[in-house]
Amino acid sequence: MIVAVASGKGGTGKTTVAASLAWVWDRPVAAVDLDVEEPNLHLFLKPDITGRETAFMEVPVADESKCTYCRACADLCQFKAISVLGSVLLTFAEMCHGCGGCLAVCPEKALSPGSRELGDVSWGTAGGRIGFFMGRLRVGEAMSPPLMRAVVAKLNQTPHAAAGDVIIDAPPGTSCPAINAVLPSDLILLVTEPTPFGFHDFRLAHAAFAPLGKPMAAVINRAGLGDRSVQDFCLSRQLPILAEIPFDRSLAEAYSKGRVVAEALPNMRKVFVELMTALRGLAETPPQRKAAAHA
Ligand code: SF4
Numbered sequence: 001m002i003v004a005v006a007s008g009k010g011g012t013g014k015t016t017v018a019a020s021l022a023w024v025w026d027r028p029v030a031a032v033d034l035d036v037e038e039p040n041l042h043l044f045l046k047p048d049i050t051g052r053e054t055a056f057m058e059v060p061v062a063d064e065s066k067c068t069y070c071r072a073c074a075d076l077c078q079f080k081a082i083s084v085l086g087s088v089l090l091t092f093a094e095m096c097h098g099c100g101g102c103l104a105v106c107p108e109k110a111l112s113p114g115s116r117e118l119g120d121v122s123w124g125t126a127g128g129r130i131g132f133f134m135g136r137l138r139v140g141e142a143m144s145p146p147l148m149r150a151v152v153a154k155l156n157q158t159p160h161a162a163a164g165d166v167i168i169d170a171p172p173g174t175s176c177p178a179i180n181a182v183l184p185s186d187l188i189l190l191v192t193e194p195t196p197f198g199f200h201d202f203r204l205a206h207a208a209f210a211p212l213g214k215p216m217a218a219v220i221n222r223a224g225l226g227d228r229s230v231q232d233f234c235l236s237r238q239l240p241i242l243a244e245i246p247f248d249r250s251l252a253e254a255y256s257k258g259r260v261v262a263e264a265l266p267n268m269r270k271v272f273v274e275l276m277t278a279l280r281g282l283a284e285t286p287p288q289r290k291a292a293a294h295a
């Protein structure tokens, strides 16, 4: 089972939930931080990092001596990452999405594969039993999805990790990186807080992820704040609320020390064990009932 822990808004407690879920998970599990622009799952899980490698993306390199300025590459590229101005060929590696199309269409073989550094992928083990994988985007790099795919590829190349369950800490928001992070999942767990800001972004996240057709559920963090808008919305969309985490000083103190709350607080361990059980129940729900949950 692959669970993506996501949120429409940053700061709702998504990483807190992902870390605690991984901590209480009673089957082989890998925790995967795909929030590659601002990874911080490692701050909670404190993994022993055993490997690290730089990830690259393929970009075209031009040999202008072979170029006939036919424009086939420029006409194909939807991202304006390669241009022909008269008898000048220009490539913009930072704008390239690495599709390889220009290399394929060049009749003169004037383009060859080069590379652009995306960032690094690292892996290890947390708590002696939790597989851990993360990506960290290079400062100045604009595209996170290729690095996220490199992290998932590393997970899949690690047989003992790929064989178990996976908990993904997805980036917040509803744009391309967030969608990309939840795509490999079997189930999306949306973390929100019952404030006007949390509710607003929660609805956006639900609208963004619902078309993917995956089972979804919610966790309400800082329960007790605000009003019941989130609960009413979940009820109206048949979106199960699998856990409510109270707005409590002891949680804030554990969080401020970088501790996994399910480890630091026995009452929170119980909450997350119940959440784990509920997620498994949802994953095993027959398809027609899952479909009803998205009606
Ligand atoms: S690889 Fe794709 S995105 Fe990059 S320059 Fe070529 S056509 Fe454009």
Ligand code: SF4
Pocket: 062, 066, 067, 068, 069, 070, 071, 072, 073, 074, 084, 089, 105, 106, 107, 108, 109, 110, 111
């Ligand atoms: S397709 Fe090849 S030959 Fe044509 S403009 Fe591009 S690099 Fe030059």
